[in-house]
Amino acid sequence: MKAALNYLKKLYYKEKGGIIHIMRKKLISMLLAASLLVTFTTACSPSAAAPGGKESAPETSTQGDPGQDKSVSFTDSAGRTVEVPANITRIAASGTMAQIVLFPLAADQFVGLAGKWDPSAQEYLDPKYANLPVLGQFYGKGDLNLEEIAKADPQIIIDIGDTKPSIAEDMDGIMNQVGIPTVHIGATTETMPEAYRTLGKLLNKEAEAEVLAQYCEEVFKKTEDIMAKVGEDGKANLLYCLGENGLNVLAKGSYHAEILDQISNNAAVVSDVSSKGNGNPVDMEQIVLWDPDVIVFAPDSIYSTVSGEKTWQEIKSIKNGKYYEVPLGPYNWMGNPPSVNRYIGMIWLTQLLYPEQAQYDLYQETARYYKLFYHSDLTEEQYKALVANSVFK
Numbered sequence: 001m002k003a004a005l006n007y008l009k010k011l012y013y014k015e016k017g018g019i020i021h022i023m024r025k026k027l028i029s030m031l032l033a034a035s036l037l038v039t040f041t042t043a044c045s046p047s048a049a050a051p052g053g054k055e056s057a058p059e060t061s062t063q064g065d066p067g068q069d070k071s072v073s074f075t076d077s078a079g080r081t082v083e084v085p086a087n088i089t090r091i092a093a094s095g096t097m098a099q100i101v102l103f104p105l106a107a108d109q110f111v112g113l114a115g116k117w118d119p120s121a122q123e124y125l126d127p128k129y130a131n132l133p134v135l136g137q138f139y140g141k142g143d144l145n146l147e148e149i150a151k152a153d154p155q156i157i158i159d160i161g162d163t164k165p166s167i168a169e170d171m172d173g174i175m176n177q178v179g180i181p182t183v184h185i186g187a188t189t190e191t192m193p194e195a196y197r198t199l200g201k202l203l204n205k206e207a208e209a210e211v212l213a214q215y216c217e218e219v220f221k222k223t224e225d226i227m228a229k230v231g232e233d234g235k236a237n238l239l240y241c242l243g244e245n246g247l248n249v250l251a252k253g254s255y256h257a258e259i260l261d262q263i264s265n266n267a268a269v270v271s272d273v274s275s276k277g278n279g280n281p282v283d284m285e286q287i288v289l290w291d292p293d294v295i296v297f298a299p300d301s302i303y304s305t306v307s308g309e310k311t312w313q314e315i316k317s318i319k320n321g322k323y324y325e326v327p328l329g330p331y332n333w334m335g336n337p338p339s340v341n342r343y344i345g346m347i348w349l350t351q352l353l354y355p356e357q358a359q360y361d362l363y364q365e366t367a368r369y370y371k372l373f374y375h376s377d378l379t380e381e382q383y384k385a386l387v388a389n390s391v392f393k
Contacts, residue, residue: 074202077186078168084181085155088203092149094159094174094182095137097337101160101187101195103129104212104340104373106203111135111152121330124376138174149178157182158202160195161339162255189258189342192216215372219343226350227263229357236353238264239290239317240279240334242298246306247287248279256335259342263349267292277336284311292317294353298336299328303389324352325389330374344369352391362387 070086091109093099099114112135121130133152136143138159149157157174163186164170175182183202187195193213200209227235240250240260249268250257256277260266267290274280288311295317297303303325306312317323326345327333333345347365350358363383370378 074183076171076183077163077198078171078184080168080171080183082175082181082183084183084202088155090152090154090156091203092135092152092154092157092180093137094144094157095139095161095337097139097339098158098160100331100337100339100341100373101192102158102199104375105196105199105205105209107375109203111154112148118328118330120328123382124330124370124374124378126375138170144174146178149180154180156180158199159184160187160199161337162186162188187339189338190220192340192343193220212372216340216343219346223262223346223350226354226357230354232265234354235263235265237267237293238353239267239287239292239295240298241287241295242279242301243281244301246297246302246312247283248281249287250279250335254279256338258338259334259346259349263346264294264353277338288314291315293322295323296334296349297323297325298334299326299332301325324391327386327390329386340373348387348390362391 071083072086073081074084075081089109090111091102091106092112093102093110093114096115099110102110107129110129110132112133113129114135114137116134117125117130133148134145135148135152136145138144139161157178157180159167159171159182163184167184171182171184174180185195185198185202193216196209196213196216197206200206200213203209238260240257242248242250249270250260250266251268251270251273252261252266254273255275256279257266257268268280268282270280270282272280293316295315297306302309303323306318306323312318327348331337331339331341333341333348335342335345344366347358347360347369348362351360351362363380366383366386367378370376
């Protein structure tokens with residue numbers, strides 16, 4: 001009954017002006033009615049009293065998890081100590097970055113999605129994951145739907161990513177609004193292995209998390225080794241273009257250009273670096289001045305039309321056919337969000353730019369990644385479609 005009352009309370013939360021208001025009269029009347037019903041049922045139940053008017057001993061239920069209501073203290077990456085369920089079976093992600101990190105470890109514990117999958121996901125994911133309700137996200141679009149979260153009834157909300165200065169306040173704000181334990185786990189490309197190990201402890205999935213942690217360590221270390229062989233002087237001059245006209249760039253030094261800066265000489269040097277996923281807007285004149293050796297275009301940008309654009313033909317990478325499109329499905333391999341999808345991006349980009357040093361079997365590596373992170377058995381035909389515009393012409 002306690003769980004039912006808590007659910008009713010959550011169900012009637014509404015968001016108004018950033019503050020949660022309870023539909024008091026309706027909720028109180030419903031709770032009162034439920035309480036009276038329980039009292040009446042208990043008084044009239046044959047098992048409520050033993051023959052002769054004496055109370056019988058309470059029955060012990062054999063259904064459910066006896067440890068379901070237990071809680072433990074968890075200290076997150078923001079230094080907050082939060083009481084969380086000892087046995088977590090229902091999870092909500094605070095955003096798409098958390099969703100993509102959690103999916104390989106706890107897809108079957110999701111009660112909803114932070115955001116809809118890209119349509120390409122249908123080809124790789126089990127349909128049961130596509131039909132979950134969309135709960136929205138705290139960061140990015142900022143469309144967190146508190147009513148939908150209350151209906152989905154997660155035991156915990158997990159945020160994963162950059163530990164911003166405001167993160168403790170942000171997490172407390174969500175938790176106070178919805179009344180659900182909310183935790184933050186810091187993660188960058190380099191620290192993702194430890195993030196997985198922390199998640200493994202939190203979710204009682206330490207063995208599964210260790211497999212993912214070791215994969216991330218392996219790919220990051222291999223990328224560092226490749227780049228040590230390439231050396232600073234051997235780095236390709238590269239530009240990452242995105243947007244409808246290809247006139248946005250991921251600037252050197254930005255969070256979203258982390259992998260680009262590691263693997264290449266990022267040509268996009270600007271004075272006011274944007275922290276947004278859509279990068280810095282520039283003009284065609286600037287791109288001509290940078291004149292990179294290689295250009296990679298984000299999915300849904302102008303990769304397919306630049307060969308016929310006179311202004312783009314002035315750039316040597318377009319003239320020489322050294323331009324490519326980042327693979328997409330179900331996520332962009334290089335970002336959006338900038339999360340674990342960037343590990344397969346590291347493999348792809350080092351193989352593309354430095355085949356002598358990288359020497360990957362790209363199909364085998366892609367199939368391995370899709371199995372680990374998307375629970376998908378990638379066929380060779382699917383792989384060829386993924387990289388059709390992304391490897392040497």
